[in-house]
Amino acid sequence: MSELNEKCSLAKSAAYELIKIDTAVKNNALLSIADALCSRSEEIISANNKDIENAKNNGMAAAMLDRLRLTRERIEDIAEGVRQVVSLDDPIGEVINTKKRPNGLLIGKKRVPLGVIAIIYEARPNVTVDAAALCLKTSNACILRGGSEAINSNTAIMKIMQEAAYGTGIPQGALNIIEDTSRETATELMKMNGYVDVLIPRGGKGLIKSVVDNATVPVIETAAGNCHVYVDGDADIDMAVNIILNAKVQRPSVCNAAETLLIDKSIAEQFVPVMFKALKDKNVEIRADKRSKDIFSDVSDASDDDYYTEYNDYIVAVKVVDGIDEAIGHINKYNTKHSEAIVTNNYEKAQRFLNEVDAAAVYVNASTRFTDGFEFGFGAEIGISTQKIHARGPMGLEALTSIKYIVYGNGQIRE
Amino acid sequence: MSELNEKCSLAKSAAYELIKIDTAVKNNALLSIADALCSRSEEIISANNKDIENAKNNGMAAAMLDRLRLTRERIEDIAEGVRQVVSLDDPIGEVINTKKRPNGLLIGKKRVPLGVIAIIYEARPNVTVDAAALCLKTSNACILRGGSEAINSNTAIMKIMQEAAYGTGIPQGALNIIEDTSRETATELMKMNGYVDVLIPRGGKGLIKSVVDNATVPVIETAAGNCHVYVDGDADIDMAVNIILNAKVQRPSVCNAAETLLIDKSIAEQFVPVMFKALKDKNVEIRADKRSKDIFSDVSDASDDDYYTEYNDYIVAVKVVDGIDEAIGHINKYNTKHSEAIVTNNYEKAQRFLNEVDAAAVYVNASTRFTDGFEFGFGAEIGISTQKIHARGPMGLEALTSIKYIVYGNGQIRE
Numbered sequence: 001m002s003e004l005n006e007k008c009s010l011a012k013s014a015a016y017e018l019i020k021i022d023t024a025v026k027n028n029a030l031l032s033i034a035d036a037l038c039s040r041s042e043e044i045i046s047a048n049n050k051d052i053e054n055a056k057n058n059g060m061a062a063a064m065l066d067r068l069r070l071t072r073e074r075i076e077d078i079a080e081g082v083r084q085v086v087s088l089d090d091p092i093g094e095v096i097n098t099k100k101r102p103n104g105l106l107i108g109k110k111r112v113p114l115g116v117i118a119i120i121y122e123a124r125p126n127v128t129v130d131a132a133a134l135c136l137k138t139s140n141a142c143i144l145r146g147g148s149e150a151i152n153s154n155t156a157i158m159k160i161m162q163e164a165a166y167g168t169g170i171p172q173g174a175l176n177i178i179e180d181t182s183r184e185t186a187t188e189l190m191k192m193n194g195y196v197d198v199l200i201p202r203g204g205k206g207l208i209k210s211v212v213d214n215a216t217v218p219v220i221e222t223a224a225g226n227c228h229v230y231v232d233g234d235a236d237i238d239m240a241v242n243i244i245l246n247a248k249v250q251r252p253s254v255c256n257a258a259e260t261l262l263i264d265k266s267i268a269e270q271f272v273p274v275m276f277k278a279l280k281d282k283n284v285e286i287r288a289d290k291r292s293k294d295i296f297s298d299v300s301d302a303s304d305d306d307y308y309t310e311y312n313d314y315i316v317a318v319k320v321v322d323g324i325d326e327a328i329g330h331i332n333k334y335n336t337k338h339s340e341a342i343v344t345n346n347y348e349k350a351q352r353f354l355n356e357v358d359a360a361a362v363y364v365n366a367s368t369r370f371t372d373g374f375e376f377g378f379g380a381e382i383g384i385s386t387q388k389i390h391a392r393g394p395m396g397l398e399a400l401t402s403i404k405y406i407v408y409g410n411g412q413i414r415e
Numbered sequence: 416m417s418e419l420n421e422k423c424s425l426a427k428s429a430a431y432e433l434i435k436i437d438t439a440v441k442n443n444a445l446l447s448i449a450d451a452l453c454s455r456s457e458e459i460i461s462a463n464n465k466d467i468e469n470a471k472n473n474g475m476a477a478a479m480l481d482r483l484r485l486t487r488e489r490i491e492d493i494a495e496g497v498r499q500v501v502s503l504d505d506p507i508g509e510v511i512n513t514k515k516r517p518n519g520l521l522i523g524k525k526r527v528p529l530g531v532i533a534i535i536y537e538a539r540p541n542v543t544v545d546a547a548a549l550c551l552k553t554s555n556a557c558i559l560r561g562g563s564e565a566i567n568s569n570t571a572i573m574k575i576m577q578e579a580a581y582g583t584g585i586p587q588g589a590l591n592i593i594e595d596t597s598r599e600t601a602t603e604l605m606k607m608n609g610y611v612d613v614l615i616p617r618g619g620k621g622l623i624k625s626v627v628d629n630a631t632v633p634v635i636e637t638a639a640g641n642c643h644v645y646v647d648g649d650a651d652i653d654m655a656v657n658i659i660l661n662a663k664v665q666r667p668s669v670c671n672a673a674e675t676l677l678i679d680k681s682i683a684e685q686f687v688p689v690m691f692k693a694l695k696d697k698n699v700e701i702r703a704d705k706r707s708k709d710i711f712s713d714v715s716d717a718s719d720d721d722y723y724t725e726y727n728d729y730i731v732a733v734k735v736v737d738g739i740d741e742a743i744g745h746i747n748k749y750n751t752k753h754s755e756a757i758v759t760n761n762y763e764k765a766q767r768f769l770n771e772v773d774a775a776a777v778y779v780n781a782s783t784r785f786t787d788g789f790e791f792g793f794g795a796e797i798g799i800s801t802q803k804i805h806a807r808g809p810m811g812l813e814a815l816t817s818i819k820y821i822v823y824g825n826g827q828i829r830e
Binding site: 016019110193218219221239245354359360371375403404410413414 | 516654657769776777804821822825829
């Protein structure tokens, strides 16, 4: 049996055992994992050094190397994240919406684990711990498939987590990592119907596309964020500048950073010079349409492609629009349904924007950067869904659950 | 532009318009549709006659012919179904769980349409109306792709629905049927990412498998039901006989009918003779394991394949088990995660069955036949989901919705 088949089988069996486990046992296992990661950090660092060395030999860029590197301090931060998961409410087992039917049947909707969750992700080894902890807290078995760059780190981390968890009553097979990081095995994992209940890709565009194209198991699409801020004619100009600077430059590399700025023509004359100067002061490259260049010419030209691009960088596309209809139309055409903001003091336009813009999160007078499980108060995040089924926006623990109908009868048959 | 591309484009545009439409407009359109179906029933029947004639020429079986046939009475029943959808609460626009964050952001979770829903289904033309009505009520644009056997009926019905709806303020493109019923076009529809937000297949195993294998858009898997009734040692024998007869023979062709009967060994001596006689009286073929044949020999042998089979017929597989552990293990191995029942008066075993059996609906002391949107009190049903993400079990109007986070700020930026 291949490694993949064996681990999928183990995970499926473990999933049936996990639903019998109490919250206290799961929390205890999470605390053991956190402690073990800290007390065995030397093992992790030594494995991580192999990854770092390989990466250097392969010419990995410095920024990527930094994301791959684990230090004692980083491992302690990761362990602290696991301890925070302990403090979250366990969603499993809650029965919502119990109703009595006219025939006497009592029908309840019970929150249950999804079963087996597979996660395919890229370089950062902290995902190995985060994902495992969130799956364990929700009584799901996990099958993790990280990138080859971090395989030594991931394998060492997983071994430590397994030993800690299995020693505290968690069933064998609850935590799995696929050591074979070939593309073929990843593709096979995407087709393990009957074993994998949901697959969550976490990574760049290429990974997401490969999963969407190849997977036959249910998928929750995450992450790409081509986010907009629309400055309405009734905006407070200082507030708009603040929000746009924050959305663009506070952390440009992330999915909830803004990529395109839309400006109502009625405020453009006043707003464009102030905004463009502020962006330039922060070293942001501006790619603008003709109408904004007519007001402030010392910027590059925006092409149609620019409006489709998620730069994740110090670049912003700009367009002056004829009002809210054009703004909403532009966003719904070019966006990736992630996070969108309007700056306005006009009640009707605020309501129209919230209602008509199609995105996981829509904002009035706030930065798009808040789309995040922690900022939304979920206490954790497994990713940000940009699809509409199952979960949309930041996914906390509840996104890792399903429901089942439990029906109490006393002999009812259907007429 | 192909028919498919054109209709997907139209549907997507209509979806953006549909979110602006009030409930009253949608209800009015549904009433117009119901009226038009009745007043123009001759057109439908005449189109249906062509389908019936073609089907006869192709040698369609009598039972299938009957499912395809539309009469004035049947059309009136279908129209009555549309009127019932009018009376259901509109789930769209409800804001659930609004919370104020420490930074003052007010974050609400708003129920919104999925957008564009595609449905691929088989022979029965009533699905054309049911599906369109449920999508319209939830402000979703729909793209329907029925089978070639019903294409004349479906096209005639769609034309009448479009004329009725578009005359009452529903945007053009909200209702679509794909007239090209080729397999290639169906496969293309499964890959219309960016246009189709969710695809729901309704039909037999072959159709479901084709969709799961080929679709790159999100799918909600429906319907296959290999359902079990487990008779525990502490069961009331009369109740068990009643429930099993109901689950097996009240309507054997449907997905929530029972296919396998599991019997605890401690009650087998008493129960098997009574039960088998009752099943034989109803002309049910019994395929049994050795242990039950030792008690009642005049039945066929069950193979392992039998336990995997959804007969949808007057056939039942039987197995005597060593208690609840074996019963739960058997069900979790062979079932399709649809509906499962235990008959028992033992509290602990009832709770264990509800907790540990992995299915959309689990019953104590009631027939599996109740798994149905109407029986569960949802007032409508678009299908029964057997997957765990998004919706599980009978899908009512809420299953056709997504959520979006709406965030009210007053200038918040992220630190």
